[in-house]
Amino acid sequence: MIVNNEKISNGQMFAIIINSTIGVGILSLPRLLAEGMGTDGWILVVISLVIVILLTLMITFTAKLFPGKTMVEFGRELVTTPISDIFSIIYFIYLVVFAAFVVRIFGEIVKMYLLSKTPIEFIIISMLFVVAYLSRGGIESIAKISVLLIPVILFPVLFMSFVLLPDMDFTNILPMFKFSIKDVTSNIIDVFFSFAGFEIILFYTAFVEKPNKAIKYNLVAVIIIAAIYLIVFLLALFTFGEIEITHQIWPSISLMETVDFPGAFIENVQGFFMAQWTLVIFSTLISFVFGASLILCKLFRANEQKYFVLPLIPIVYILSLIPDNIAASYDYVSQATYYLGTLAIIIIPILLFISVIIKKRNRKGEADNG
Amino acid sequence: MGNMRKIMPLTLILFLVCTLLAGCWDKSEINERAFVTAVGIDIYVKEDDKDGEESGEQDTDSRERYILTYTFPNIEAIGKQGSGDPRFVVGSVGLSPIEARWELRTRLNKVMFLQHLKALIIGEDVARNSDMLKEILDSVERNYEISRKINVLVATGEAKDIINIQSKFEEDVGMYLSGISESAGRSARFNPLTLGDLIISLHNNQNALMPSVIPGKDDIKGAGSAVIKNYMLIGWLGEIENRSAMFLKDEIKSQTIVMVTYDDIVIPYLLTESSTKQKARVEDGKIKVDFIIEMEGDLTQYKLGTSESVLDDKVLKKVETKVEVHLRKQILDMVEKIQQDYKVDVINVGDYLKKFKPSIWNTVKDDWENEFSNVDIDVKIDAKIRRIGLTK
Amino acid sequence: MIISSNITRNLERIKEELKDCDDVVYRPIKVGEKQKFNMAIIYIDGLTDKELISNFAMEPLLNEARKEKPNPKSIKDNLFELVEKGNIAVTEVKELKTLEEAIDDVLVGETILLVDGYNRILMLSSRGWPMRGISEPQIETVVRGPRDGFNETVKVNASLVRRRIRDPKLKSKYMQIGIRSKTDVVLMYIEDIANKKLVNDVKSKLEKIDIDAILESGHIQYLIEGNRFSPFPQAQTTERPDLVAASLYEGRIAILVDNTPFALIVPATITTFLQSSEDYYNRWFVTSLVRVVRYFAVVISLVFPALYIAMTSYHPGLLPTQLALYVAATRNTVPFPAFVEAFIMEITIELLREAGSRLSGPIGTTIGIVGGLVIGQAAVEAGIVSPLMVIIVAVTTISSFAIPNYDVATGFRTLRFFIMALAAGLGLYGIMLGLMLILSHLVKLNSFGVPYLSPFTNIGANLKDLKDTFIKFPIKDMKTRPRFTHTIDDTRMPDANVQNEGNVGDKKP
Incomplete structure (x- = not known):
């Protein structure tokens, strides 16, 4: 009645972007950065941020020209239907593969830290079940939960910063600026893909109530994501030093372990962080699964998005179990991100943007001539 | 599709039932666990095996083997109605610390639980062998159960002696050692080192100063440190020297x-x-x-x-x-x-x-x-x- | 059925319809100087205020009418009007068109007056029956605040609300719901505050109800709620008129139902369930602390026993070492695994609670003491449960009672079994799964169009509503009405209200 109108606000979009992006990447990010550029790893984050901002501007600009339409629909207007449908399918595959990856890594970590004997299939399927339940609720449910879960992401990061402060060695960042350009170019791709998630703007802007103001919110969201990544990297760097970070598969989790409450509950903190992190992954997964079901729905020009959710679950499940072990998981994902990711995050948005510019010029040209 | 409304709760119930009946893979009652608080690692010498710690078949037999000594509190002795020995000490032999630990399953009726480990004591012999030290530290670092905040110490002599001490101050050796680390650390004649710091130091420079402990008759003294160079113990620093460092x-x-x-x-x-x-x-x-x-x-x-x-x-x-x-x-x-x-x-x-x-x-x-x-x-x-x- | 002019025929038909209803009283009277006019009064003994009828209906008709020297012609023609407008001293009268209406009114407690020779029936409002006096509600007591609570008569309840909102814009719409029960239901709202769509929505939902009997507001709640399968109520129930009035001021709508002191207030969000009237009468700082305690209580009542199960069976590494050892020691004697122990204790507490609520007074208190203390103590000493379990169960139960609204507390209490089961299967991860499921459900839940979890679900628009959730801001800062009700008129207090700024001793500017 009052609010069931499939519209979300800019603030909620902001929350969705942050939630979709911060997921498993944040756990291994410090290692990636340290492996790539040592103490100067933070520069990679900054450079990635710049690229992401550019892409966000492009995407938001494109999307807000077509209020109420997802990329599936306005793509057809911009680049003709067959090409646009191929784009949509690429996005669909990308989202599904990414979701499978996220849930697999999540399962591995839960298995390692919380439930070592439980079969990973069970962990994955139970998480997917809850994700499906929520995704059937439409964009509004996704939006509301994302807002609810924002503090769950932000507070632990801030909290860790304060608690780890006494044990941090700020000199660990030295020596600075000893990198070469080659270091940057060979590592920037991996780091850049930690920001994957913001491309959902292409689809969710359709639901935003006031898309004109969207740019401001989206940019702030992306900047906050970068800030969080920076903080986590710096925390790890100051606590462990650049060499040690490279030895840990997930330095962020080891950071959680190092948190030491003076006095009570020394061991407890790690469990609490694990629990909190489950919610973070949940927020990432719902965005991807919902996005994929949305694409299917719009591709088939159906009315109800929620029926497309359940069929996706077995697909994601099976995909997530393909890699044999954790190293293979990361391998598969690098492959997927290099091809699919580049297409989905970089190439397609740029193409769409270019076609928008061309169309605008044409229209202006016609108006001038006519 | 009103059916959907009914399917969801049904699936939910099915799921719950499956979880409970088939599941509980990881469940293990708290009183069936042995909360290991301290572990000591030495090189196994057959003649010294008075307690008969070697048992069972071993997989390969050319290399030196470890003997691990575990101590954990006796649950029954805690609380007002507690009785019996306040703690247990068991030893086990193996080619790697993991094997030694698993071997204990054939002898112990409890599950060894390492998440509450407080102290790891490395015997002098082991520390002087760089290969062994590297192996041990890797297995400990890789293990998700063992926290990075445990204290790592080097024993002058055998770690087994340290673990076997029945101190009059504190029955549980692990708690005792972590307590000593904290108070002795203040005097600077002894610097407590957590596993995390040790590994960082070793990874960075291949050297470290590990705190050393000396067994007394019924207490343990934390004094001085062991100088580790290239993953190998090469000497000691006395108390005053340690303070200077x-x-x-x-x-x-x-x-x-x-x-x-x-x-x-x-x-x-x-x-x-x-x-x-x-x-x-x-x-x-x-x-x-x-x-x-x-x-x-x-x-x-x-x-x-x-x-x-x-x-x-x-x-x-x-x-x-x-x-x-x-x-x-x-x-x-x-x-x-x-x-x-x-x-x-x-x-x-x-x-x-x-x-x-x-x-x-x-x-x-x-x-x-x-x-x-x-x-x-x-x-x-x-x-x-x-x-x-x-x-x- | 059409009313006939012949009074005898009417009486016959009425008696036929009301056959075997021996509590209906038929009082034929003869009115007029020469007692020429036949009239009859029909009412149900027990539902009517007999004094009213005797003094103000019968008396004028029988006695006073005799004193009048009527003009025969005018009487004959206008007897009815004369009677209706002239003689009867009853304050509320109505003319009825059909016999069904007349019978319905009798059944409701009105008195009907039949006049021979006329095919019209007069209804005299005479409802009155023994009712419970205004007393403090049992489960919504406050330390500071009014102590009047609703009783079972809807007119009384509506008047209690009207006393607090003396505004002509307070609308009270009467409806009768229930084919046989014809229960009086009053819809109350403030016209220029409440959102019109909301009002219409509620109205139409009420009108669509097609059931034979409404016995309590619970029936209505069940029939107009959006999601019947949810463990959470989507309407707030209360016995307190001050709460109803405050809600109406916020732009919400109240539904008062006859025969029950429990009124419904819609829409309801999770924050409204965690507020009590006292919050608004006490100082804001204290209230904020109390609010935080309540939110905490919600979490504890949901998750505490499950945490125990998860920690002891799955993750003892997460407990501090001393605590872990202590728990292990106390559980050593217990023959069951942790979750069986937890289930047994929780079910026992539920049994005790159920038993205690059947009986009130001294028996109930005894059961509480006997059950709680003695059985718990004995169980611990017999070694069947560990003392820690008893403490946990007790704390959980108490915290569920710290939640102001009983319905929602029950919802959480029921869910704790579900989460305990998940914890028993998958440890801490199971608890998180359960929480995510519940959170997802709450996010999808709507109460009459308002998202259940407002104001936590939006950044920006509803931020002002946060002023009344965890922390309650002082009244001066709450200048606008809550956003979640989408009210027409936003302002409670105009901004330029500075006359209360200074204290008496301040210097004048």
């Missing part, structure tokens, strides 16, 4: 006492604050590193019946000078030992150069082991006495 590493906590004699009066100087800075430069082709230590402290004891009063700035300044001279000599003695005898940079000179003077570091980093001996190290101390207690 702590000074140079800027890890002095308060409560350290430096004893000086002034005019035949023994004066304990109680440190409240201390900070150390390094400065490095190249002079005549040699690297010169200066350590500048600034400290503040209290004067805690004088002598009744002396003519001089302590409430006199000139007297205090004289005492300060005594402290400075005394301490400087101790520190320089230690520096000589590590430079000439051990040739290992445990005082983080290399670290400093790497961070602050990368140009100098680049010239020496390839052969730092030897270059370190050529560094000209000097120590300048500025000690201040701030408070003298209640009386003149």
Whole structure:
């Protein structure tokens, strides 16, 4: 009645972007950065941020020209239907593969830290079940939960910063600026893909109530994501030093372990962080699964998005179990991100943007001539 | 599709039932676990096996094997109605610490639980063997159960002796050791090291200063440290030497006492604050590193019946000078030992150069082991006495 | 059925319809100087205020009418009007068109007056029956605040609300719901505050109800709620008129139902369930602390026993060492696994609670003491449960009672079994799954169009609503009405209200 109108606000979009992006990447990010550029790893984050901002501007600009339409629909207007449908399918595959990856890594970590004997299939399927339940609720449910879960992401990061402060060695960042350009170019791709998630703007802007103001919110969201990544990297760097970070598969989790409450509950903190992190992954997964079901729905020009959710679950499940072990998981994902990711995050948005510019010029040209 | 509404709750219930009936893979009651609080690792020598710890078949038999000693509290002895031995000690042999632990399953009716481990004690023999040390530390680091905050110690002699101590202060060895680490760490004659710090130090420089413990008759003394170079124990630093090293590493906590004699009066100087800075430069082709230590402290004891009063700035300044001279000599003695005898940079000179003077570091980093001996190290101390207690 | 002019025929038909209803009283009277006019009064003994009828209906008709010297012609023609407008001193009268209406009114407690020769029936309002006096509600007591609570008569309840909102814009719409029960239901709202769509929505939902009997507001709640399967109520129930009035001021709508002191307030969000009237009468700082305690209580009542199960069976590594050892020691004697122990204790507490609520007074208190203390103690000493379990169960139960609204507390209490089961299967991860499921459900839940979890679900628009959730801001800062009700008129207090700024002793500017 009052609010069931499939519209979300800019603030909620902001929350969705942050939630979709911060997921498993944040756990291994410090290692990636340290492996790539040592103490100067933070520069990679900054450079990635710049690229992401550019892409966000492009995407938001494109999307807000077509209020109420997802990329599936306005793509057809911009680049003709067959090409646009191929784009949509690429996005669909990308989202599904990414979701499978996220849930697999999540399962591995839960298995390692919380439930070592439980079969990973069970962990994955139970998480997917809850994700499906929520995704059937439409964009509004996704939006509301994302807002609810924002503090769950932000507070632990801030909290860790304060608690780890006494044990941090700020000199660990030295020596600075000893990198070469080659270091940057060979590592920037991996780091850049930690920001994957913001491309959902292409689809969710359709639901935003006031898309004109969207740019401001989206940019702030992306900047906050970068800030969080920076903080986590710096925390790890100051606590462990650049060499040690490279030895840990997930330095962020080891950071959680190092948190030491003076006095009570020394061991407890790690469990609490694990629990909190489950919610973070949940927020990432719902965005991807919902996005994929949305694409299917719009591709088939159906009315109800929620029926497309359940069929996706077995697909994601099976995909997530393909890699044999954790190293293979990361391998598969690098492959997927290099091809699919580049297409989905970089190439397609740029193409769409270019076609928008061309169309605008044409229209202006016609108006001038006519 | 009203069916959907019914399907969801049904699936939910099915799911719950499956979880409960088929699941609980990880469930294990809390009182069926053995909360291991301390582990000791030694090299297994067959003749010493009085307790018959070796049992069962072993997979391969050419290499040296480990003997691990575990201690865990006796649950039944806790609480008001507790009775029986307050703790258990068991040992087990294996080619790797993991094998030894798993072997215990054939003998123990409880599940070994390592998440509450407090202390890891490495026997001297093991520490002197760099391969073994590397293996052990990797297995511990890789293990998700063992927290990075446990204390790692080196035993002078066998770790087994440490674990077997029945101390009158605290029954559980693990708690005892972590307690000692905390209190002895204040005195700077012993520096508690967590697993995390140890690994960082080893990964960075392949060397470390590990705290050492000495077994007494019914207590354990934490004193001095073991010098680890290239993953191998090569020597010890005594208590005073350890303190000097702590000074140079800027890890002095308060409560350290430096004893000086002034005019035949023994004066304990109680440190409240201390900070150390390094400065490095190249002079005549040699690297010169200066350590500048600034400290503040209290004067805690004088002598009744002396003519001089302590409430006199000139007297205090004289005492300060005594402290400075005394301490400087101790520190320089230690520096000589590590430079000439051990040739290992445990005082983080290399670290400093790497961070602050990368140009100098680049010239020496390839052969730092030897270059370190050529560094000209000097120590300048500025000690201040701030408070003298209640009386003149 | 059409009313006939012949009074005898009417009486016959009425008696036929009301056959075997021996509590209906038929009082034929003869009115007029010469007692020429036949009239009859029908009412139900027990539902009517007999004094009213005797003094103000019968008396004028029988006695006073005799004194009048009527003009025969005018009487004959206008007897009915004369009677209706002239003689009867009853304050509320109505003319009825059909016999069904007349019978319905009798059944409701009105008195009907039949006049021979006329095919019209007069209804005299005479409802009155023994009712419970205004007393403090049992489960919504406050330390500070009014102590009047609703009783079972809807007119009384509506008047209690009207006393607090003396505004002509307070609308009270009467409806009769229930084919046989014809229960009086009053819809109350403030016209220029409440959102019109909301009002219409509620109205139409009420009108669509097609059931034979409404016995309590619970029936209505069940029939107009959006999601019947949810463990959470989507309407707030209360016995307190001050709460109803405050809600109406916020732009919400109240539904008062006859025969029950429990009124419904819609829409309801999770924050409204965690507020009590006292919050608004006490100082804001204290209230904020209390609010935080309540939110905490919600979490504890949901998750505490499950945490125990998860920690002891799955993750003892997460407990501090001393605690873990202690728990292990106390559980050593217990023959069951942790979750069986937890289930047994929780079910026992539920049994005790159920038993205690059947009986009130001294028996109920005894059961509480006997059950709680003695059985718990004995169980611990017999070694069947560990003392820690008893403490946990007790704390959980108490915290569920710290939640102001009983319905929602029950919802959480029921869910704790579900989460305990998940914890028993999958440890801490199971608890998180359960929480995510519940959170997802709450996010999808709507109460009459308002998202259940407002104001936590939006950044920006509803931020002002946060002023009344965890922390309650002082009244001066709450200048606008809550956003979640989408009210027409936003302002409670105009901004330029500075006359209360200073204190008496301040210097004048």
